[in-house]
Amino acid sequence: MDLLLLSFAGVTAKEYLTLLNKSWISPELKKKINYAGSLDRKKIIARLDRDNIGYLTHEHGLYPALLKEIYDFPYILYYRGNAALLKEEMLGVVGSRKATAYTRKSLELLLPSLKNIAIISGLAYGADEAAHRTALSHNIKTIGVLAFGHNTHYPKTTAGIRTEMEKNHLTISEYPPDTPIQKWQFVARNRIIAGCARGVLVTEAEEKSGSLITLEMALDENRNAYCLPGSITSALSKGTNLRLKEGATIVTEAEDIQSDFV
Template identity: 60%
Template sequence: MTLSYAGVTIGEYHQLKYMRHGHSLPAELQRKLAAAKRLNSSAIKSHLASQGITWITIGDERYPRLLAEIHDPPYILYAKGDWQLLHKRALGIVGSRKASRYTQESLKAIIPELKNLSIVSGLAYGADEAAHRLCLSHGIPTIGVLAFGHDVHYPKSTTGLRSEMEMHHLTISEYPPDTPPEKWRFIARNRIIAGLSEGVLVTEAEERSGSLITLDMAMNENRNTYCLPGNITSGLSKGTNLRIQEGAEIVLSADDILKDFH
């Protein structure tokens, strides 16, 4: 846990884990290890407890099995809410931040049928927000994956939604609580959404979209990939239609997803 607070990255963590005896560490990593030793772990644990945040390392039995199997799993997760949702079978749902009414209406038809699954998304504006809100409305467990620490939030529009999820569902982050949002962290967050899920559904996505990165990550990890078909004249459907053409499964109803979760 102190390694995380000292800024040790996943790559550096693996360097430490697999370093051969007698090999010297890079100067930057040595600096971080020295900083970790100076940290007051009791004070950190006290702050996490005061915020209701649980920390789960990759060797812990509470760490989600599917996530541990991906190429670069986070070595620590900070969780707020019901961490046991990490062990429920999950579907990732992502889509455009500019999602149209089509995303909302489609998810209204699909999500209520997914009673035995939890839904993983990124608490972003647009499709993510729609998926999480519909889960809350229909009593479907949902997990929000943050691209920053638990002491900060972005965007403002999902602040209230996140609070409700942390009371009854779950949010997780691989970063210490005071970590601010940065563009690269949103991309890194996508691998966790894909890694927690047995499959990922994209509702709408432009040809170059972060949602499609999540779908590609899911495909690379041997997970099921699903897309809603869209209007061929809509830029928001160009990405999903192309992925269907390339082999992602077309979703016309919840049954197209549930057949893979027997």
């Protein structure tokens, strides 16, 4: 199977699993497979080269070992930047899009003290942006996971740091370059953050927050769960405080995280 062509034909990670497991193939998947066979591989490669986009499959030596362990792992990753960063130990950092100065100040305190750990997040507004900016300002390796193709960007506020990351760090996506934004892809993106990381830190989160879904994904994959404690009067700390009561590791200093990366 040519995984690049399957990807450009729209074959999803779950559909690829059915092919691997030789399960029943739906008529829709058959159409995609037939379409993949009609695609011109040389033209696709030339287009990727033009857009400065590389790719690697789950069979490649640089593909993250931890990510390969999750159920619906992405069978292909497109990237801009230094793909060798995928072999680094990673900490996922997520949180509310409404993150306050507490997130930024806490990350400024914690991240520079971590050793040999790359920061992976979703290039979203709020906590993700704070994580990437803190990493960049302290020359910490950082990886951004896109929920769309590389020829798209959202939100505008992180376009500048994305450009910087693609020069000296890394952005990845499981989607072909021209894939537009769709709401469900943001949830799918979270499984890649959780899957790549040895642990996930949530800085601030409402009681019902997408970042807590990422934390749950991490727990499902036996990753470490970290949360910042927050004020009981803050709605943005309600989610994290509840997770701490349920057993997540409280983080008040870098060593609370570093001790798990040995």
